[in-house]
Amino acid sequence: MDFLDLPPLLGARGTLRLPGSKSISNRSLLLAALAEGETVIRDLLDSDDVDRMLEALAALGVECAREADGTCRVRGVAGPFPVKQADLFLGNAGTAFRPLTAALALSGGEYRLSGVARMHERPIGDLVDGLLEIGADIEYLGNEGYPPLAIHPGQAAGALVRVRGDVSSQFLTALLMALPLSGRETVIEVVGELISRPYVAITLDLMARFGVEVAREGWRRFTIPAGARYMSPGELFVEGDASSASYFLAAGAMGGGPVRVEGVGRHSIQGDVRFAEALAQLGACIDMGDNWIEASAPEGGRLKAFDLDLNHIPDAAMTLAVAALFADGPCRLRNIASWRVKETDRLAAMAIELRKVGATVEEGADYLYIVPPARLRPAAIDTYDDHRMAMCFSLVTLGDCRVRINDPKCVNKTFPEYFRVFASIAQPVPVIAIDGPSASGKGTVAARVAAELGWHYLDSGALYRLVALAAIGEDVSFDDETEVEALARELPVRFEHARILLGDEDVTDRIREEDCSIGASRVAVLPSVRAALFDRQRDFRRAPGLVAEGRDMGSVVFVDAAYKFFLTASVEARAQRRHKQLMDKGIAATLHDLRNDLQSRDERDAARVVAPLRQLADAVLVETTSMTVEEAVSFVLENVRARQAREVG
Ligand SMILES: Nc1ncnc2c1ncn2[C@@H]1O[C@H](COP(=O)(O)OP(=O)(O)OP(=O)(O)O)[C@@H](O)[C@H]1O
Ligand SMILES: Nc1ccn([C@H]2C[C@H](O)[C@@H](COP(=O)(O)O)O2)c(=O)n1
Numbered sequence: 001m002d003f004l005d006l007p008p009l010l011g012a013r014g015t016l017r018l019p020g021s022k023s024i025s026n027r028s029l030l031l032a033a034l035a036e037g038e039t040v041i042r043d044l045l046d047s048d049d050v051d052r053m054l055e056a057l058a059a060l061g062v063e064c065a066r067e068a069d070g071t072c073r074v075r076g077v078a079g080p081f082p083v084k085q086a087d088l089f090l091g092n093a094g095t096a097f098r099p100l101t102a103a104l105a106l107s108g109g110e111y112r113l114s115g116v117a118r119m120h121e122r123p124i125g126d127l128v129d130g131l132l133e134i135g136a137d138i139e140y141l142g143n144e145g146y147p148p149l150a151i152h153p154g155q156a157a158g159a160l161v162r163v164r165g166d167v168s169s170q171f172l173t174a175l176l177m178a179l180p181l182s183g184r185e186t187v188i189e190v191v192g193e194l195i196s197r198p199y200v201a202i203t204l205d206l207m208a209r210f211g212v213e214v215a216r217e218g219w220r221r222f223t224i225p226a227g228a229r230y231m232s233p234g235e236l237f238v239e240g241d242a243s244s245a246s247y248f249l250a251a252g253a254m255g256g257g258p259v260r261v262e263g264v265g266r267h268s269i270q271g272d273v274r275f276a277e278a279l280a281q282l283g284a285c286i287d288m289g290d291n292w293i294e295a296s297a298p299e300g301g302r303l304k305a306f307d308l309d310l311n312h313i314p315d316a317a318m319t320l321a322v323a324a325l326f327a328d329g330p331c332r333l334r335n336i337a338s339w340r341v342k343e344t345d346r347l348a349a350m351a352i353e354l355r356k357v358g359a360t361v362e363e364g365a366d367y368l369y370i371v372p373p374a375r376l377r378p379a380a381i382d383t384y385d386d387h388r389m390a391m392c393f394s395l396v397t398l399g400d401c402r403v404r405i406n407d408p409k410c411v412n413k414t415f416p417e418y419f420r421v422f423a424s425i426a427q428p429v430p431v432i433a434i435d436g437p438s439a440s441g442k443g444t445v446a447a448r449v450a451a452e453l454g455w456h457y458l459d460s461g462a463l464y465r466l467v468a469l470a471a472i473g474e475d476v477s478f479d480d481e482t483e484v485e486a487l488a489r490e491l492p493v494r495f496e497h498a499r500i501l502l503g504d505e506d507v508t509d510r511i512r513e514e515d516c517s518i519g520a521s522r523v524a525v526l527p528s529v530r531a532a533l534f535d536r537q538r539d540f541r542r543a544p545g546l547v548a549e550g551r552d553m554g555s556v557v558f559v560d561a562a563y564k565f566f567l568t569a570s571v572e573a574r575a576q577r578r579h580k581q582l583m584d585k586g587i588a589a590t591l592h593d594l595r596n597d598l599q600s601r602d603e604r605d606a607a608r609v610v611a612p613l614r615q616l617a618d619a620v621l622v623e624t625t626s627m628t629v630e631e632a633v634s635f636v637l638e639n640v641r642a643r644q645a646r647e648v649g
Contacts, residue, residue, distance in 0.1 A: 001406050001407060002406075002407055002408065002409060003380070003404050003405060003406045003407070003408065004404070004405045004408040004419060005402065005403075005404050005405075006394055006397045006402060006403050006404075006405060006419075007397065007402055007428045007429060007541060007560060008397055008399075008400045008401050008402050008428070008429045008541055008542065008543070009255060009397045009398050009400070009426050009427055009428055009429065010255075010400075010427045010428070010429055010430075010543050010544070011255040011256035011257075011398070011427045012248075012251040012252060012254075012255030012256065012257065012259055012398060012425045012426055012427060013252070013255070013256060013257055013258060013259060013425060013427065014259060014260075014424060014425035015259075015260040015261075015262065016248060016259075016260075016261060016262065016421050016424060016425060017240070017261075017262045017263055018240025018241055018244055018245055018248075018261050018262065018263035018264060019045050019046070019047070019240065019241055019244060019263075019414070019415055019417065020043045020044050020045035020046075020070065020238035020239070020240065020241060020263075021045065021238055021239050021240065021241040021242065021243075021264075021270055022045055022047065022049055022050065022095060022241060022243075022414045023095060023199060023202055023241075023270065024202060024206065024238045024239055024269075024270070025041075025044050025045040025050050025053075025238050026049065026050060026053045026093070026095040026096055026099070027095070027099070027173075027177065027202065027203060027206050028041050028044075028206060028236055028238060029041065029044075029050070029053050029054065029057060029064070029072070029074060030053070030057075030099050030100070030103065030177060031177060031206055031207065031210045031230055032074035032076055032210075032232060032236075033057050033060075033062040033064075033074055033076060033077060033081075034076060034077065034078075034079065034080075034103065034177075034180075034181065034230050035076035035078065035210050035211075035230035035231055035232045036076055036078035036229065036230065036231050036232060037076055037078075037231060037232030037234075038073060038074065038075050038076065038232060039073070039074045039076065039232040039233065039234065039235070039236060040071060040072075040073050040234065040235045040236070041071065041072045041073075041074060041236050041238060042070065042071050042235065042236065042237045042238065043070045043071075043237055043238045043239075043240075043263075044066070044070050044071070044072045044238055045238065045241065045414065046070065046416065047412060047413060047414045047415065047416055048091060048093070048412045048413045048414075048416075049091070049092075049093035049095060049096060049413055049414060052089070052090045052091045052093040052096045053090075053093065053095070053096040053100075054066065054072075055088075055089075056086075056088045056090060056096060056100055057074075059083065059086045059087075059088060060081040060082075060083045060086055060088075060104075060107075061077065061081055061082040061083035062074065062075070062076075062077055062081070063075040076230070076232055078229075078230075079181060079229075080103075080106060080107035080108060080181050081103070081104065081107045081109065083109070084107070084108065084109030084110065084153075085109055085110045085111070086109070086111050086112075087111075087112045087114075088100065088111065088112065088113050088114070089114055089115065090113060090114070090115045090119065091115055091116055091119065092115055092116045092118050092119045092343055092385070092413065093115070093119075093413075094119075094122065094168070094170055094342075095170070097113060097115060097119060097124070097147065098124065098127055098168070098170040098171060098173065098174040099170070099173060099174040099177050099178065100113065101113060101124065101127060101128070101131070101138075101149060101151070101174060102127065102131060102174035102175055102177065102178030102179075103174075103177065103178040103181065104151045105131045105136035105137075105138060105151055105154060105156050105178070106136070106156045106178050106179070106181040106182055107181070108153045108154075109151075109153060110150075110151070110152060110153065111150070111151040112141070112148065112149070112150050112151075113147060113148060113149045113151070114141075114147060114148035114149075115147055115148070116385075118343060118344065118385060119147055120142055120143070120146055120147050120148060121146065122146070122147070122341050122342075123145055123146060123167060123168070123341055124145065124146060124147055124149070124171075125144070125145030125146070126163060126164040126167055126168075126171050127163065127170075127171040127174055127175070128140075128145075128149070129163075130161045130162060130163040130171065130175055130188075131156060131161075131175075133160075133161050133162065134156050134157060134159060134160075134161050134182075134186075135154050135155035135156045135157050136151070136154040136155075136156040137151070137152040137153065137154035137155075138150070138151050138152070138154075139151075139152065156182065157182050157184060159184065159185075159186060159187070160186070160187045160189065161175060161179070161186060161187070161188050161189070162188075162189045162190075162191050163175055163188060163189075163190060163191065164190075164191050164192050165190035165191065165192050165193060165194030165195060165219070166192035166193050166194070166195055167195075167338070167341065168195075168196075168338065168341060169194060169195055169196035169197065169199045169200050170199070172188065172190060172194065172200055172203075172222075173199065173200060173203040175188050176188065176200070176203050176204070176207065176214060176222060176224070177203060177207065179224045180207075180212050180224055180228040180229065180230060183226070183227060183228075183229075184226055185223065185224065185225055185226040186223070186224045187221060187222070187223050187224075188221070188222045188223075188224070189220065189221055190219060190220050190221070190222075194219040194220070195311055195314070195338055196271070196311070196312070196314050196338060197219055197271070197312060198270065198271015198272070198274070198312055198313070199271060200219070201269065201271065202269050202270060202271070204216065205269045206269075207230075209233045209236065210230040210231060210232070210233060211228075211229065211230060211231035211233075212224065212225075212228045212229070212230060213225070239263060239264050239268055239269065239270060240261065240262065240263020240264045241263075241264075241270075241414065241415070242264045242268055242270035242271070242272035242273045242275065242316070243270075243272045243275075243315040243316050243388075243414075244391070244414065244415050244418075245261040245263075245264055245272070245273070245275070245293060246272065246275045246315075246316040246319040247319055247391045247392065247394070247395060247418075247422070248261050248295075248421075248422075248425065249261060249275065249276060249279055249284075249286075249293060249295040250279065250295070250319045250320075250322070250323050250395055251295075251395060251398060251422075251425060251426075252284070252294065252295030252296055252297070253279050253282065253284035253285075253295045253296070253297055253298070253303060253323070254297070254303065254323060254326045254395060254398045254399075255297070255398040255426075255427070256296065256297050257285075257294070257295055257296030257297055258285075258287075258294050258295065258296040259294065259295055259296075259425055260292055260293070260294040261292060261293050261294075262291060262292045263291065263292075264291070264292075264293060265288055265289050265290045265291040265292050265293060266288045266289065266290060267290055267291075271312055271313060272313050272315060272316040273293070274312060274313055274316075275313050275316035275317075275319065275320075276288065276293050276295070278306075278308060278310070278313065278316075278317075278320060279295055279323070281304075281306060281308070282298070282303040282304050282306055282320075282323065282327065283298030283299070283300070283302075283303055283304045284296065284297065284298055284303065285297070285298065285299070302326070302327070302328045303323060303326050303327045303328065304327060304328060304329075305324075305327045305328055305329030305330055305331050306320070306324075306327065306331050306332070307331065307332040307334070308320070308332070308333060308334065309334045309335045310333050310334065310335060310336055311334075311335040311336070311338075314336060314338050314339065314342075315388060317333055317336055317339075318339070318346060318350065318388050318389075318392050319391075319392055319395070320333060321333055321350050321354065321368055321370065321392065322354075322392045322393065322395045322396065323395070324354075324359070324370040324372060325354070325357065325359055325370070325372045325373070325376060325396065325399060326372065326398070326399060327372055329372075330369065330370065330371045330372070331369075331370050331372075332367060332368070332369050332370075333367060333368045333370070334366070334367045335366055335367070336366055336367065336368070337365060337366035342386070342388075343384070343385060343386035343387070343388070343413070344384035344385065344386045344389070346386065346388070346389070347363055347366075347368065348363060349382075349384045349386065349389055350368060350389070350392075351363040351368060352382075353379075353381050353382065353389065353393060354368075354370060356377070356379035356380075356381065357373070357376050357377050357378075357379050357381075357393075357396055357399075357401065357403070358373030358375065358376055358377040359371060359372055359373055360373075375399075375401075376396060376399035376400070376401035377401065378401055378402045378403060378404075378535070378538075378539065379396075379403060379404070380403075380404040380406060381393040381396075381403055381404065381405050381406060382406050382407075383405060383406055383407050383408070383410050385407065385410050386410060387410050387411045387412070387413040387414050387415065387418075389410075390405050390407070390408055390410050390411050390418075391411060391415065391418055391422075393405060394418075394419070394422055397426070400429065400542055400543045402538060402539075402541065428560065428562075429541050429542060429543050429544070429545060429546065430455075430544075430545040430546075430561075430562045430563070431541060431545065431546045431547075431548060431553075431558040431560075431561035431562060431563070432446075432449060432455075432545070432546070432547045432548070432561065432562070432563040432564075432565070432636070432640060433548050433549075433553035433554035433557075433558050433561035433563070433564045433565070433619075434446045434449075434547065434548070434549040434553065434565045434566075434567050434636070435549070435550060435551055435552065435553050435554055435555070435564075435565070435566055435567070435613065435615075435616075435619065436549075436551075436565075436566055436567035436568045436613075436622075437568055437574065437598070437601075437602045437605070437613060438517075438574065438578075438598050438601050438602060438605075439569075439574040439575070439577050439578040439581075439598060440567050440568045440569050440574055440624065441567060441569065441577065441624055441629065441632060442549040442550075442567045443459055443461070443549055444629055445549075445567060445622075445624075445629065445632045445633050445636060446459070446547045446548070446549035447459075447547075448629070448633045449547050449633055449636050449637055449640075450546075450547035452633070452637060453544075453545060453547070453637075453640075454544060455544055455545035455546055455547050456540055456541075456542055456545070456546045456547070457540075457546070457547050457548075458537060458540040458546060458547070458548040458549070458550075458553075459549060459550075460533075460537050460548060460549065460550030460551075460552075460553060460557070461520065461549070461550050461551075462495075462500055462511060463488075463491070463493070463533050463536065463537065464520040464521075464523060464524045464529075464533070465511035465512070465516045465517070465519075465520040466491055466493055466500070466502055466507070466511060467484060467487055467488045467491065467519075467520070467523050467529060467533070468511075468515075468516045468518075468519025468520045468522070468523050469502065469507060469510065469511050469516050469519070470487040470488075470491060470502065471483075471484055471487055471519060471523065472515060472516070472519060474487065478519050478522040478523050479522070481526045481527075481528055481529070482528075484523050484526060484529050485526065485528040485529050485531075485532050488523075488529045488532035488533055489532045491536075509585070512585075513587070514589075514597070517597070517601070518597070518601070521601045521604050521605060522604075524551075524604075524605070524608070525604065525608040525609075525610070527609075527610045530552075530556075530610055530611055534556075534557065537557045538557060538558070541558070546558075548561075551605050551611065551612075551613040552611035552612075552613070554566075554616050554618075554619055555611060555614070555616055556611045562643075563620075563639070563640050563643065564616055564618055564619035564620065565619055565620050565621075565622050565636055565639075566615040566616065566619040566620070566621050566622065567622040567624060567632065568615075568621070568622070568623060568624065569623065569624045569625040570625045571595060571598055571599060571602070572595070573624075573625045574598055575591055575594045575595040575598055576591065578594050578598065579591050579594050582594075620639055622635055622636065
């Protein structure tokens, strides 16, 4: 399984340009295709769902020319599609599948529409029923009520059509966009309460831009006038995606901010801009311009607990489920039953994954009740082939908590560049990685640098020494990888101030003895032991920062460390330092033996296949043979501070 590890963050701030709205992109493409004249669509979203729509339109005889800058020129066919036979694969793109079903039912041809397995689990029966009512001929090729579909030439002709509004507003959208093809006056009556109304508002707004004005009586009855024909508006700009904006606005509210998104603003036609209002209700500071929105943390720092009906912003509401983890009390998200028929059953998926990071969650038929944990827990998040799950859970990192996002490429559905853009506003908890050979002084220097900065300190070598000690205690051979790995996974270790406890035993000095030194370098060559200690080491990364020392801090465990050093000294100097260190502790050793032992450990550490000791190209060399401890500490601190100053400047 492909995955992406995201580090814990100190905060978020910055400005970004949003990708185009998926809803507007796919609606615009279809309307431009059915219209008379050429439409130049600017800032079209570049994503999987839009690709599916473009492929379908090409197969149906519509010329669409896409340019690198996000412009797409569509030569409209001025009515039903000219190609009368086609087999269309629409992936998991609901915004392509539903409207095309309706438009093809009125195009008088033989068509087959299919998608990925999940698309075949998403209901379409209510739309098909509406189309059958007006004379369309549609056949289910799999399960009744679900894709795939075969559409045959029918007599679809308008008049009166009824459609349910309480499962997906896309059914109504599909009928609205397709029915002008009949040329007759058609009335659509919504049965049941219409959900996600803002999405229908987008449809009506875009239809009007293409010259078709729909008369609306509340949200129950819509009349398409006789003789309605789509006419190209010439040029059309796609707004930034308001649902995608929600992750960044939430990041600003949860991570200090300000975070500004460009591409949507107070005149947006997308309902999800109202996510900003919801955030404001949680106490976030929101500012809005014509084409931007900005969010910062509440005055008191913490978001307020909430109980909200979120029917009007079903997609952006998912972001609030993660925001609930940052609230000052339990939160309720109500009226979100539509989540169950989206890319996955989002109610179930969200509940499962929120629990993984420590929340207590009650999952109702149409609500979630979320009790935030006192402290978030690192977890590997499953994303269910749902782009929004992946994007939402990236925000957990703002709780000083690392997360692993499984199958991160699912964001390609709507926002292929998401993680790159997220990284551009993220402020990771900084790491100073100090690697080097034995007895070079890296432990002494790292501990002092950490104390000076008030950061956390990781002595990664101690973990390998502890594994060696556990192996000695359990009489396990250092070469028995399976047994040693099991010990490494279960290691009952606690770091308490300057003391190290294994179980209840204080082993701070014991692990420095020679048998543990040699054992540590032997167990450290075992790949599964290194893997077993990987997350344990990464858990030391906490605000305000971490100084980590060892052999592979900069190369493997904290590859993204902001500051990397390679601290070394001649083997002679190191042997003398170790000799003095042992003498001071009253431990007998000869300089000759220590020198040999250091050399063989260095060779083993440098020669092993996994995570060998080496100086990285991006690590600053600290050659300490003729430096005092104080000089080495000052060198590291000055280097870090100089770079911090450059970054701020
Ligand atoms: N620049 C230095 N000059 C002189 N002595 C030093 C210097 N740096 C460290 N020392 C001393 O060398 C000894 C070994 O240092 P330390 O234990 O920090 O090394 P290390 O690289 O962490 O070793 P190991 O990898 O075995 O854990 C300590 O007693 C320390 O005080
Ligand atoms: N990141 C690390 C840290 C240590 N080791 C190995 C190599 C050493 O021989 C042994 C003990 O380390 P020390 O306490 O001397 O720093 O553990 C490693 O492979 N990777």
